[in-house]
Amino acid sequence: MKNQTIYFKKQPRIIATSTIAGTKECEGVIGRYVEVALSDDMYGETTFEKAECKMLSKVIDGAITNAGLKRDEVDMLVSGDLLNQIISASFAARDYSVPFLGVYGACSTMAESLAVAATMVDGGYCKRVVAATGSHFASAERQYRYPLELGCTRPPQSQWTVTGAGGALVADRGEGVKITAATLGKVVDYGITDVNNMGAAMAPAAADTILTHFRTTGEDITAYDLIVTGDLGALGSRILKDLTWEKGLDIGENHVDCGEIIYNVIEDEYQGGSGAGCSAVVLNSYLYSKMMSGNLKRILFVATGALLSTVSSGQGESIPCIAHAVVLER
Amino acid sequence: MKNQTIYFKKQPRIIATSTIAGTKECEGVIGRYVEVALSDDMYGETTFEKAECKMLSKVIDGAITNAGLKRDEVDMLVSGDLLNQIISASFAARDYSVPFLGVYGACSTMAESLAVAATMVDGGYCKRVVAATGSHFASAERQYRYPLELGCTRPPQSQWTVTGAGGALVADRGEGVKITAATLGKVVDYGITDVNNMGAAMAPAAADTILTHFRTTGEDITAYDLIVTGDLGALGSRILKDLTWEKGLDIGENHVDCGEIIYNVIEDEYQGGSGAGCSAVVLNSYLYSKMMSGNLKRILFVATGALLSTVSSGQGESIPCIAHAVVLER
Numbered sequence: 048m049k050n051q052t053i054y055f056k057k058q059p060r061i062i063a064t065s066t067i068a069g070t071k072e073c074e075g076v077i078g079r080y081v082e083v084a085l086s087d088d089m090y091g092e093t094t095f096e097k098a099e100c101k102m103l104s105k106v107i108d109g110a111i112t113n114a115g116l117k118r119d120e121v122d123m124l125v126s127g128d129l130l131n132q133i134i135s136a137s138f139a140a141r142d143y144s145v146p147f148l149g150v151y152g153a154c155s156t157m158a159e160s161l162a163v164a165a166t167m168v169d170g171g172y173c174k175r176v177v178a179a180t181g182s183h184f185a186s187a188e189r190q191y192r193y194p195l196e197l198g199c200t201r202p203p204q205s206q207w208t209v210t211g212a213g214g215a216l217v218a219d220r221g222e223g224v225k226i227t228a229a230t231l232g233k234v235v236d237y238g239i240t241d242v243n244n245m246g247a248a249m250a251p252a253a254a255d256t257i258l259t260h261f262r263t264t265g266e267d268i269t270a271y272d273l274i275v276t277g278d279l280g281a282l283g284s285r286i287l288k289d290l291t292w293e294k295g296l297d298i299g300e301n302h303v304d305c306g307e308i309i310y311n312v313i314e315d316e317y318q319g320g321s322g323a324g325c326s327a328v329v330l331n332s333y334l335y336s337k338m339m340s341g342n343l344k345r346i347l348f349v350a351t352g353a354l355l356s357t358v359s360s361g362q363g364e365s366i367p368c369i370a371h372a373v374v375l376e377r
Numbered sequence: 378m379k380n381q382t383i384y385f386k387k388q389p390r391i392i393a394t395s396t397i398a399g400t401k402e403c404e405g406v407i408g409r410y411v412e413v414a415l416s417d418d419m420y421g422e423t424t425f426e427k428a429e430c431k432m433l434s435k436v437i438d439g440a441i442t443n444a445g446l447k448r449d450e451v452d453m454l455v456s457g458d459l460l461n462q463i464i465s466a467s468f469a470a471r472d473y474s475v476p477f478l479g480v481y482g483a484c485s486t487m488a489e490s491l492a493v494a495a496t497m498v499d500g501g502y503c504k505r506v507v508a509a510t511g512s513h514f515a516s517a518e519r520q521y522r523y524p525l526e527l528g529c530t531r532p533p534q535s536q537w538t539v540t541g542a543g544g545a546l547v548a549d550r551g552e553g554v555k556i557t558a559a560t561l562g563k564v565v566d567y568g569i570t571d572v573n574n575m576g577a578a579m580a581p582a583a584a585d586t587i588l589t590h591f592r593t594t595g596e597d598i599t600a601y602d603l604i605v606t607g608d609l610g611a612l613g614s615r616i617l618k619d620l621t622w623e624k625g626l627d628i629g630e631n632h633v634d635c636g637e638i639i640y641n642v643i644e645d646e647y648q649g650g651s652g653a654g655c656s657a658v659v660l661n662s663y664l665y666s667k668m669m670s671g672n673l674k675r676i677l678f679v680a681t682g683a684l685l686s687t688v689s690s691g692q693g694e695s696i697p698c699i700a701h702a703v704v705l706e707r
């Protein structure tokens with residue numbers, strides 16, 4: 048590790064992915080790239096939480112199957128989600144007779160799990176690792192804000208938690224998208240206390256990780272076709288651009304945010320999508336497809352997470368955030 | 378990885394530890410090995426959660442200081458805890474300008490974070506990583522069961538969440554306790570639904586990991602001075618012994634459980650201690666001290682975790698459990 052950046056010399060690669068997304072999500076641009084489009088966000092289950100867990104299972108299985116493998120040919124599962132005690136990941140893991148590493152990075156989980164999976168493969172500890180995460184609008188609203196049944200209105204700075212999940216199979220060999228480096232984020236807290244304004248809270252963490260990444264690697268912004276942030280949304284993305292521009296890095300032309308692009312008409316969801324499923328779905332469907340077809344050659348995938356809980360906010364604490372960056376190359 | 382076991386060829390080592398524990402915990406045998414003994418379980422804070430976070434910060438700092446290092450000489454922090462969204466770890470991480478990997482393995486977190494830290498060091502990605510976790514009786518009761526103010530009685534099969542935290546500094550060189558291997562657990566669910574009976578729920582996971590470890594390594598039970606489980610308590614430990622004995626492995630003579638030994642008079646806490654802080658405190662105080670002094674030469678540290686949430690139990694789900702094992706040698 049140089050500074051906060053790990054280089055993966057053996058270039059572990061994502062040889063297959065799988066995604067699932069809800070009805071609202073599939074109306075947007077990513078709809079035709081998503082593997083499984085739900086017609087009912089309950090996914091045949093009796094509770095939102097069980098639906099979320101089932102989505103996660105589906106993409107873990109999907110990533111394994113799409114790689115032409117069987118469940119017992121995987122060495123490890125690295126997963127986490129937004130629910131208390133990451134129950135979606137833990138319960139999904141019951142079906143796999145392989146070691147499970149539970150991780151928590153809120154909406155940064157896709158990048159965190161990818162980085163841990165790449166480390167396990169690059170270090171020679173594992174041959175094939177599944178990294179996966181997801182979220183569900185209704186379970187997240189119930190846990191973090193208000194049950195949907197209350198019919199609460201949402202403030203204009205809010206985002207919409209994505210119903211969806213994405214999984215990636217990281218392997219030591221095979222055709223795929225290479226993971227060549229990861230810049231692991233530190234926790235950044237700018238004192239934001241508005242739990243409806245995740246974008247503003249997370250933008251400084253994204254800026255910190257992106258600036259650290261370019262400072263450490265000495266790369267130019269043009270070395271990447273895209274800088275993809277996780278789920279800052281429209282407002283958060285504007286703040287990120289300001290913060291990086293102030294430090295002399297202009298990411299404007301090359302930046303796209305998963306939360307900004309996932310929905311069809313972004314205004315309907317205020318600032319756009321959020322949730323661990325947001326970047327997981329966009330990365331493993333749309334972006335992976337564009338990379339495999341050669342339209343994108345090198346991207347910096349920066350998933351961001353807000354590490355608050357209802358208890359911490361209730362006790363007056365601000366919102367600590369984190370962003371992990373992963374370099375993906377074709 | 379062979380089966381579920383990772384071998385650390387470069388033998389990363391724990392060069393320093395730090396522990397803190399509550400008043401009740403320090404009355405027991407580990408009291409004189411704990412670095413900081415609290416006289417007030419609120420630790421000068423206004424809420425239980427803030428006290429828990431402060432304990433965690435204390436041992437992270439303690440491990441760094443005891444290793445003769447400064448905060449910026451550490452490459453990474455790997456931590457998690459029992460609270461929703463692991464707020465103790467995330468908030469503690471704000472004070473450290475280093476990459477943070479949030480992990481969740483419930484009470485298995487000490488072993489999970491040690492294994493991840495050892496991987497980072499062994500793979501050459503980091504030189505010095507802090508692995509730490511903790512728990513607080515009052516915050517855990519409030520979150521998982523009932524607020525203390527309700528004065529609910531506890532059933533005889535219950536355990537007592539330890540108020541305490543432990544941290545270990547894992548480095549690529551230096552004098553210390555070597556981490557030579559880790560057997561990472563898979564999620565095991567025997568269908569237990571009694572949220573007051575964690576020991577019975579976790580024992581099958583511990584048995585699975587221990588049996589897998591011995592099957593994979595081909596070692597004899599006598600290769601270890603001790604098999605140390607995390608927090609099965611008295612009942613869980615009896616079940617573990619039965620389960621392993623049925624499979625032809627008699628761990629009876631060599632087994633000790635952190636939950637069984639942490640309190641002075643175990644009956645007062647029914648089945649004994651539990652919580653992420655239980656094995657973290659016992660490992661990083663008593664066991665580390667015994668290993669450094671040469672009284673123990675080789676132990677298998679198996680921390681166990683119950684991956685339930687109040688929501689999953691409320692929806693009628695059983696309790697998935699996990700156990701990660703780490704081989705420690707002097």
